[in-house]
Amino acid sequence: MIYMRWLAKRMASLFSMHRVLIPLMIVLVSCGMSILGLVMNQGQAVEESIADYSDTYGRKTYYFTNEGLSDMTYYQYLEDENVGLYHSILQFRNALLADSRISFFTLMNQPVEIYSQAVPEMFLDGYEEGNADSSVFDFEGRTLYLTKALQVSEAFFREMNIKAEKGREFQEPDYIYKQGEKIPVIIGSGYEDVFQIGDVIGCNYLFEDVSLEVIGILQKDAFFYDSMNGDFKSCERYLLMPALQSADDDFFGKVMLLQQMKGILISDLGYPQTKELFDGLLYEFGIKQSGIYMSDPAATISAANLLNTYSSMTQEVSKQFQMIVALLLLFVVLSIASVLCGFIRERKYEYGIQMLCGAKPIQILGDMLLLDFVILLSGWMIAGGVLLINFCSKGSILATFLVTVLLAVLIAAVLFGYLYRMDVGEIIGGNE
Amino acid sequence: MSLIRLEKIEMVYGSGETRVDALRQLDLEVERGEFIAIMGKSGCGKSTLLNILGAVTKPTGGSYLFDELSVNQLTAGSAAAFRNRKIGFVVQHFALIKDLTVKENIGLPLVYQGCRKKEIAKRVSEVLALLELEDKANCYPAQLSGGQCQRTAIARAVVTNPEIILADEPTGALDEENGKNIMRIFSELNQKGTTILVVTHDKEIAEKCNRTVVLKDGRIVAS
Incomplete structure (x- = not known):
């Protein structure tokens, strides 16, 4: 002491x-x-x-899917009287979505041409590559802004862990295309000062004039995997649209269905078994030679390296x-x-x-x-x-x-x- | 049985061209109750010998037994305990801590022994009386004369009842009168049984001791 x-x-x-x-x-x-x-x-x-991530996704592997229809098959597919292939692909897609052993979602990177208002260049297609200028052009008396947009199906939000911070996410009816009705759209967080919830955007999408209605704004840290560049990209400069389905087998419906084939298939079965399952469904619906395919292991990414990249x-x-x-x-x-x-x-x-x-x-x-x-x-x-x-x-x-x-x-x-x-x-x- | 037995003590500083043999094959025995003066010219090894006797420095060779205890084998902690209980030091410039009072300086060795406050106060007041420093108990060293400082240092050295007091030029910084006074105190302590070993240049001081050991070039030349 x-x-x-x-x-x-x-x-x-x-x-x-x-x-x-x-x-x-x-x-x-x-x-x-x-x-x-x-x-x-x-x-x-x-x-x-x-x-x-590991707990959620475990040993899952992400396989890219796409359509590689030849020009001849593609134009045959679009012909009015030729609806057989359309229905087969539709059945195949429904079977893919329904199979509990795998998870499949559409992830299509298809820009839309906005004409109702000017769009800041950071949202234009090719902005990051320095080509934003070529994404603004005049056509039939209108100035069109080729704006970055993703078309996604329901499982995209769950699998990529993406949520709308404001407004709402897509609901089942939003994925159904109804001619003349507004298409709901969720905007990336970068758009917050450009568009508000409830705004209506006029644009041309898949050769048709449509109206997009802003229903939600994404969280800031939302990323999607860009298979073109093999890297994660932020969703903040993208418009997220539902991968639309049409009740009709018309031109628009056919193009949209084909678009839905571009996506990601998630499986923990291993490549041989997943490939067998995928090819089995193609075979079952008679479209083995259609050009719809699942990527080989060299082009896949595992959950681990997906996270590593992230x-x-x-x-x-x-x-x-x-x-x-x-x-x-x-x-x-x-x-x-x-x-x-x-x-x-x-x-x-x-x-x-x-x-x-x-x-x-x-x-x-x-x-x-x-x-x-x-x-x-x-x-x-x-x-x-x-x-x-x-x-x-x-x-x-x-x-x-x-x-x-x-x-x-x-x-x-x-x-x-x-x-x-x-x-x-x-x-x-x-x-x- | 001797209190201290040094056999063939060697102390070497440096090596090669800078080698200095401070002590060479030095033998020394000190009996209980002796009052010894160690004399010699500067650089003859007096202070080195004192450092070794006080377990401050370990010799580079030879054996040092203190009451049959091999001091060379002690660890740093044990050497500290040995110094604390067996040895009292008095040095030329008093070695008082300037921001401690006289009684705090005196009680310092007891603090390191882990004594209680009451016990420390009792022992300190005893030695204050012995050294006639009662009225200076709460003074700081800066407020004391040289003689008072040295008496404080002696009080600190004896407060633990050590077996031996090692004094290095204890009167070197004092005037004649104070010097004599300090030597009188040492004589009184010696008469009470404390062994005292004084390093000095002063023959008058040496004459007051029972025995004089003369060092030259690290060796004892007269004893």
Whole structure:
């Protein structure tokens, strides 16, 4: 007890001698720990996201599907009197959707030509490639804006984990095309200042003038897999339209049905079995030679690499941050250890006196060790406040605490090493 | 049985061209209750010998037994406990901690022993009386004269009832009168049974001791 009082007195003396340096060290620790906590929190979020994804999707594999009808077959398919192929493809699609062993959704990247108003160029087709100019053109007295749009079916939202943040998502009747009626559309978050829910947009879609009605706005972090570029893309600059079905086997209905074949088939059966299932359905409905196909394994993406692609940038940034934080913590340790070693040097004579009085090394360094822990823990407490304000997890805060204690122990080890190397015995005469 | 037995003690600093043999094959025995003066020119190894006797430095060779305890084998912690309980140090420039009062300076070895507050207060007041420092108990070193500082240092050295007091030029920073006074205190302590070993250049001081050991070039040349 009396030793603790003595230590407290020594601490007070240190604080009064170094009124600037000690608070500066506390600030340094709090900065280091705050950054560490924030980076850890970010890393934890990525890990949780990976775990969630893995839990949700397990070992599923994503296979791309498409139609590759030859020109001759395509024009035959569109002929008015030729409806057999249309009905076979329709039956095939319905069977694909109904099969419980797999999940299938349409994901078609088909721009629409908006004429009712000017569209900012960032939403135009080819903007990212620098070709937005060619997406604005005049046709039959109207200026058309070729605007990026995706046509998706119901399972797209579930499988890609995409939700409308405002308004509503598509409902079953929205997928049925009724001539003359407005087609519902959900806009990407980037459109928030351009269109509002309830706005009606005039456009040309698949050779017909249609009206789109905005029914919802997507969440900000909504991404879809662009099979053309083999990468994730944000939905924020896209219009999302339902992959429409027509009750009629007319031209429009036929084109829309063919479009619905472009999508993603999700299966955990493995490629041979999934391929057998897909081809079996094609065979069953007599369209084995139609040109509708499922991609081979080389062109598929697994759940794991889908996630990797999604999070690779985040992970890379996270790694870079971790490196910076590691360097920062090294700087914190070295700077605090060197300042405290300076304090020891300053008190060498006193330490010599204490040694002669029979103080053990830990007793001699008691004030410095206490100061070390006071600095580190004060810094951590400030950092803890910062992390709480930033809604960081308890795990991150606890981890920063453990790192703080570890750093304090590391610094203490440096101080002991320094004390042992320092000849405090010089107080008696000197080396001969 | 000797209190201290040094056999073939060697102390070498540096190596090669910078090698210094501070002590060479030094043998020394100190009996309980002796009052010994260690003399010699500067650089003859007096302070090194004191450092070794006080377990502050380990010799590079030889054996050091203190009451049959092999001091060379002690760890840093055990050496500290050994210093705390067996040895009292008095040095030329007093070695007082400037921001502690006289009584706090004196009680320091007892703090490291883990004594209770009451026990420390009792022991400190005893030695304050012994050294006639009662009225200076709450003063800081800066408020004391040289003689008072050295008496405080002696009080701190004896507060744990050590078996031996090692004094390095204890009167070196004092005037003649204070020097004599300090030597009188040492004599009184010695008469009460404390072994005292004083390093000094002063022949008058050495004459007050029972035995004089003369060092030259790291060896004892007269004892």
